[in-house]
Amino acid sequence: MEKVKGKEYNDDILYCGLCYIVLCIDSKIRFVGIVDGNGKLLIGKYREGIEQQKVVAGQDHYYIKSSLFFSSLVLPGIKICNRNIRKIRDSSSIKVVQFDKIKLAIAPLSEKIDRYLCIYLEPSASYEEIIPKIKETV
Numbered sequence: 001m002e003k004v005k006g007k008e009y010n011d012d013i014l015y016c017g018l019c020y021i022v023l024c025i026d027s028k029i030r031f032v033g034i035v036d037g038n039g040k041l042l043i044g045k046y047r048e049g050i051e052q053q054k055v056v057a058g059q060d061h062y063y064i065k066s067s068l069f070f071s072s073l074v075l076p077g078i079k080i081c082n083r084n085i086r087k088i089r090d091s092s093s094i095k096v097v098q099f100d101k102i103k104l105a106i107a108p109l110s111e112k113i114d115r116y117l118c119i120y121l122e123p124s125a126s127y128e129e130i131i132p133k134i135k136e137t138v
Contacts, residue, residue, distance in 0.1 A: 012042075012043060015034040015042065015043040015115075016043050016045070018032075018034070018117065018138070019032040019033065019034065019043055019044060019045040020032075020045055021137060021138070022117070022119060022134060022137070022138065023045050023046075023047060025130070025133045025134055025137055026125070026129075026130050026133060027047075028121055028122040028124065028125035028130065029047065029119055029120070029121060029122075029125070029130065030046060030047050030120045030121065030122055031044060031045070031046040031047070031118075031119070031120040032044065032045050032046075032117070032118070032119050032120075033045070033117075033118045033120075034109070034115055034116070034117060034118070035070075035074055035078070035115070035116050035118055036114050036115060036116075037078060037114035037115075037116075038075075038114075039070045039071070039074045039075045039078060041070070042115070069120075072099065073097055073099060073102065073104045074104065074106070074118055076097060077095060077097040077104055077106040077118070078106060078116055080095050080097060080106075081093070081095045081106050081107070081108060081116065082108075093107060093108065094106070094107040094131050094134065094135065095107070096127050096131070101123035102120075102123065103120070103121040103123070103125060103127055104118060104119065104120055104121070105118070105119040105121065105127060105130075105131060105134070106118050106119075107119075107134075107138075117138070119134065
């Protein structure tokens, strides 16, 4: 049993590091998380100071309840991801789900079939510019 706990701990460290790296790729990435196939958040990191940035910049605020975020964006995004990805999964397959101005990029992780990298982008973000940076880095 101890080996299993050790592996889970190592996965958590790996996922936490991955979230941090992706968050640092572009300032318009607000949140990065690892979810399982059911949309359950396993690890996540968000950009600090978003409220202060938005108040100063005078941009629109988008507040999303976490339950709606996962049921309305993450789960449909995972379904789209699974539908469009070949049997060989790799992190270069990133799908973008957009609802109004809310953008979520989802990519399966290659180590585990039921783990997905979810990236929440600011409404003004150009995913055409950010996705290639993510593919290059990850």
